[in-house]
Amino acid sequence: MRIGVVTFPGSLDDRDAARAIRLAGADAVALWHGDHDLHGVDALVLPGGFSYGDYLRAGAIASLSPIMTEVIDAANQGMPVLGICNGFQMLTEAHLLDGGLIRNDKGRFICRDQGLRIENNTSDWTTGFAANAEIVIPLKNGEGSFMASDETLKALEGEGRIVARYIGGNPNGSLNDIAGVTNARGNVVGLMPHPEHAVEAGFGPDTDDAMASGVDGLTFFTSVIARVLVAR
Amino acid sequence: MPTIVVEVMPKAELLDPQGKAIAGALGRLGQTQTALANISGVRVGKRFEISIDGAADADVLAAVRVLADSVLSNSVIEDVVGIHVQDAPSSAVA
Numbered sequence A: 001m002r003i004g005v006v007t008f009p010g011s012l013d014d015r016d017a018a019r020a021i022r023l024a025g026a027d028a029v030a031l032w033h034g035d036h037d038l039h040g041v042d043a044l045v046l047p048g049g050f051s052y053g054d055y056l057r058a059g060a061i062a063s064l065s066p067i068m069t070e071v072i073d074a075a076n077q078g079m080p081v082l083g084i085c086n087g088f089q090m091l092t093e094a095h096l097l098d099g100g101l102i103r104n105d106k107g108r109f110i111c112r113d114q115g116l117r118i119e120n121n122t123s124d125w126t127t128g129f130a131a132n133a134e135i136v137i138p139l140k141n142g143e144g145s146f147m148a149s150d151e152t153l154k155a156l157e158g159e160g161r162i163v164a165r166y167i168g169g170n171p172n173g174s175l176n177d178i179a180g181v182t183n184a185r186g187n188v189v190g191l192m193p194h195p196e197h198a199v200e201a202g203f204g205p206d207t208d209d210a211m212a213s214g215v216d217g218l219t220f221f222t223s224v225i226a227r228v229l230v231a232r
Numbered sequence B: 001m002p003t004i005v006v007e008v009m010p011k012a013e014l015l016d017p018q019g020k021a022i023a024g025a026l027g028r029l030g031q032t033q034t035a036l037a038n039i040s041g042v043r044v045g046k047r048f049e050i051s052i053d054g055a056a057d058a059d060v061l062a063a064v065r066v067l068a069d070s071v072l073s074n075s076v077i078e079d080v081v082g083i084h085v086q087d088a089p090s091s092a093v094a
Helices: A014-024 A066-076 A086-093 A150-158 A218-231 B017-030 B058-072
Strands: A002-007 A027-032 A043-046 A081-084 A100-102 A110-118 A133-141 A145-147 A162-166 A178-182 A188-191 B003-010 B046-051 B078-086
Touching: A002 A014, A002 A218, A014 A027, A014 A218, A043 A066, A043 A086, A066 A081, A081 A086, A086 A100, A086 A188, A110 A178, A145 A178, A162 A188, B003 B058, B046 B058, B058 B078
Parallel strands: A002 A027, A002 A043, A043 A081, A081 A188
Antiparallel strands: A100 A145, A110 A133, A110 A162, A162 A178, A178 A188, B003 B046, B003 B078
């Protein structure tokens, strides 16, 4: 089981994503934005960061990278793809996911541990969660406010494509408190918060049990591994 | 050198936090400069100046229009509000 992580110029969380994949039990494969080769991976992560310095629009220039041709083809053929933060922005810019992300409504970069409710546990990346599971993972971005037309929003809601919703207050002005969405097929998921930063006790969010012991993010990665193994 | 100017603005119905912050600062200036007191809002957009080798003919303009809609703007959050041709890249106003 091999999961690729694409590094773009300005990616920051590619190594954390690779580490999360290894901790979940798969091999992490480093992929490069300038290549046209997915090296036979079974799933893909587009990591967080500030590709191309957020020039033009966050994720816009990265979405035109050479490797995105292969990423878009693979996604359209059903390969599981997770975009985290800047990766989510790339997926919207590449039209693999609906909606768009704009500056946080209060104009501030927000970095904090964030409560989420997982409202779709049938996507390739969320099957390991109980229905409406409440989790805490880090959120850290300046342009995380999810926007979509009324029509798109109705479709996302009506088709159960809201993967995660903010709980305990909306941090950034996202419509309907949306933190993550999926496509109709459920293989492509975009999340503004960072599951890869909550995968190992000692380095995750605080919990009632112990400081920094939160590992809620790991389930995204174990979910996709289980899904790919079942599909074989 | 012909220059095609493309102007993009955040959609009118979406909050523009950048413009709001600037408007707040201008409002503070307005407290001491009465000529600025009537500023009621600011929105911040983008202006692209695309230099063309050769003529900016109808084919080139049509191609740039496609680029403006597909790359230079994102129709979910922005609108292309103007495309026009000028003789040279802009310079400072006299």
